[in-house]
Amino acid sequence: MSNPVRNDIWPSIAIMVSSASWGLFWLPLRHIEESGIHALWTGPVIFAALAIVFLPFVFWRWRNFVAIWKDFIIAGVFTGTAFALYAVSLNMTEVVCALLLFYVSPVWSTILGLLFLGERMNINRLLGVVMGIGGLVIILGDGFSFPFPQKAGDWFALISGMCWSLGSFRLFQGGKSYIFEKTFSFVFWAVVVGAALAVLPLGIESDSPRLEQIQSVWIWIAGVTLFLIPASWMIIWPATVLSPARIGILFMAEAIAGITSAALLTDEPFGTREIAGTLLVIGAAIVEIARPPDPRQNKMAEKLPAEP
Numbered sequence: 001m002s003n004p005v006r007n008d009i010w011p012s013i014a015i016m017v018s019s020a021s022w023g024l025f026w027l028p029l030r031h032i033e034e035s036g037i038h039a040l041w042t043g044p045v046i047f048a049a050l051a052i053v054f055l056p057f058v059f060w061r062w063r064n065f066v067a068i069w070k071d072f073i074i075a076g077v078f079t080g081t082a083f084a085l086y087a088v089s090l091n092m093t094e095v096v097c098a099l100l101l102f103y104v105s106p107v108w109s110t111i112l113g114l115l116f117l118g119e120r121m122n123i124n125r126l127l128g129v130v131m132g133i134g135g136l137v138i139i140l141g142d143g144f145s146f147p148f149p150q151k152a153g154d155w156f157a158l159i160s161g162m163c164w165s166l167g168s169f170r171l172f173q174g175g176k177s178y179i180f181e182k183t184f185s186f187v188f189w190a191v192v193v194g195a196a197l198a199v200l201p202l203g204i205e206s207d208s209p210r211l212e213q214i215q216s217v218w219i220w221i222a223g224v225t226l227f228l229i230p231a232s233w234m235i236i237w238p239a240t241v242l243s244p245a246r247i248g249i250l251f252m253a254e255a256i257a258g259i260t261s262a263a264l265l266t267d268e269p270f271g272t273r274e275i276a277g278t279l280l281v282i283g284a285a286i287v288e289i290a291r292p293p294d295p296r297q298n299k300m301a302e303k304l305p306a307e308p
Helices: 008-020 026-034 038-058 062-092 093-101 107-118 121-141 152-174 179-199 211-216 218-241 245-250 252-263 272-289 294-301
Strands: none
Touching: 008 218, 008 252, 026 062, 026 218, 026 252, 038 062, 038 179, 038 218, 062 093, 062 152, 062 179, 062 218, 093 152, 107 121, 107 152, 107 245, 121 245, 121 272, 152 179, 152 218, 152 245, 179 211, 179 218, 211 218, 218 245, 245 272, 252 272, 272 294
16 A cells, blocks of 8 residues: 655644744844843844835735635744743753753643644654753753743743744634735734833843944844844744644754854853754654554645635
8 A cells, every 4th residue: 555645744844944043032132132132122133024025015915814814813923922931031041951941832722733634643743752852951951850940031932832833733724825915924923012011121231222233233234134034934834734732842843053153153052952952852853753643634634724
């Protein structure tokens, strides 16, 4: 009996390439912060620049937004909130902590898949989740104890992972149509939630960025905006065709890039413990890719109407 065609390979490759690129996102964030822009405003500034680039296409496709906005707004709110919180956490805690606490998300995604998508907990998924969380415990924990979040940035990272799981779940339910609209919704809500975090009384003093501060780092803002154009599409499109748990596990490639770059470019630790945790994260992605897709998921998903 011939093996079924694997339609999930290219989306899986796309999410791993994109997530590895997102692992370097902390670099422009911290450079922009060093210019005087507060950590709470770095994310909104970058995502606002990306939203401005997208605006001509929004006007061109405005009928689509009017017709189906109710179908993807929830996904946009959750995914935008996830990255708004994530961007803040990268500036408010160690890069390693922010990355790994975010990656508890495969647990939440697996629960959603079991409850609502008819997924089964086979050996590949179980190993992927256990190895991923094991990498988290080894890198962040004292010995083998679970690393309970302590800083505000730690909590932001953990909650962002929960929001990403819920957002990717809704993207998968919506299907692979209207990718641009879903991508812009993600960017728009990243700006809105990020700005709200900056102005809300959270016990953190943050002055809104001045024009001269933005001008002083415009080259960084422009560069990261160009990077985010394909990177944003390459996280939204795979999330519409791959199960949330698979997205969460494969997205761990970001942790590898982030942890390695942080070790090379900062004084953050990277020793035997970090290497062991990193290898477990890589192993989690390998066993998940080896897991064949469940054909019942497509029957369970609610699809948006086809694009005109």
